[in-house]
Amino acid sequence: MRTGDVAARLAELALGARCPGCGAPGMGACAACAAALRSVLPFGVGGLPDGLPPVVAAGAYADTLRKVLLAAKERNALGLLPLLGGRLAAAVARLVLDAGPVSSLVLVPVPSAPAQMAARGVDLTASLARSAGVRLRSAGLGVRVHRGLALARRPEDQAGLDRIQRLANLAEAFRPVGVDASGPVVVVDDIVTTGATLAEAVRACRLGGGHVIGGAVVAATMRGGGAR
Numbered sequence: 001m002r003t004g005d006v007a008a009r010l011a012e013l014a015l016g017a018r019c020p021g022c023g024a025p026g027m028g029a030c031a032a033c034a035a036a037l038r039s040v041l042p043f044g045v046g047g048l049p050d051g052l053p054p055v056v057a058a059g060a061y062a063d064t065l066r067k068v069l070l071a072a073k074e075r076n077a078l079g080l081l082p083l084l085g086g087r088l089a090a091a092v093a094r095l096v097l098d099a100g101p102v103s104s105l106v107l108v109p110v111p112s113a114p115a116q117m118a119a120r121g122v123d124l125t126a127s128l129a130r131s132a133g134v135r136l137r138s139a140g141l142g143v144r145v146h147r148g149l150a151l152a153r154r155p156e157d158q159a160g161l162d163r164i165q166r167l168a169n170l171a172e173a174f175r176p177v178g179v180d181a182s183g184p185v186v187v188v189d190d191i192v193t194t195g196a197t198l199a200e201a202v203r204a205c206r207l208g209g210g211h212v213i214g215g216a217v218v219a220a221t222m223r224g225g226g227a228r
């Protein structure tokens with residue numbers, strides 16, 4: 001048995017650690033689940049609110065990606081950040097390829113609600129953005145991560161709201177806090193559902209002087225049975 005396999009089984013024995021994707025013993029995502037996530041090609045998300053620039057998702061919010069993302073969100077599994085940050089980097093790379101060459105880029109994470117941060121002890125979206133920034137810089141792109149948005153007020157829980165209700169709920173929920181306008185901006189988040197959150201983040205970035213070229217997310221929920 002390889003050293004890594006022994007370590008994985010010891011982690012299961014001592015900590016009950018399992019791969020969030022398939023349940024195999026070990027810390028973090030197993031090699032097979034990580035490879036499965038990396039094999040998915042990022043795609044443009046359709047059916048989002050009018051006026052929103054292109055949004056690219058690294059994958060559909062389903063199966064292994066959904067399980068790994070949920071583990072990162074709910075179990076505060078920080079060991080999953082490099083894998084998920086890599087997927088976010090892939091989405092940003094696809095967006096940049098489609099948008100045309102850029103020499104530098106500013107990633108602006110969507111602000112997390114205070115309740116979420118208190119529960120998780122970490123700002124997941126900002127952490128994903130930082131991880132993606134590392135990957136993109138290693139690919140040679142000048143990337144800065146800038147937390148240029150803050151909550152202007154506390155929106156209601158989005159669960160159970162349709163798109164129109166979500167747009168109203170989020171209207172002017174964010175405010176710019178000195179958006180870095182030194183390069184094109186990509187707004188990043190963990191998940192896109194209706195696009196209401198991204199639309200509000202893009203509005204606030206533009207208000208702050210940012211030149212927003214698109215949005216990038218780790219996962220897109222599939223409404224109406226397809227990648228719309």
Ligand SMILES: [Zn+2]
Nearest residue numbers: 019022030033
């Ligand atoms: Zn696995």
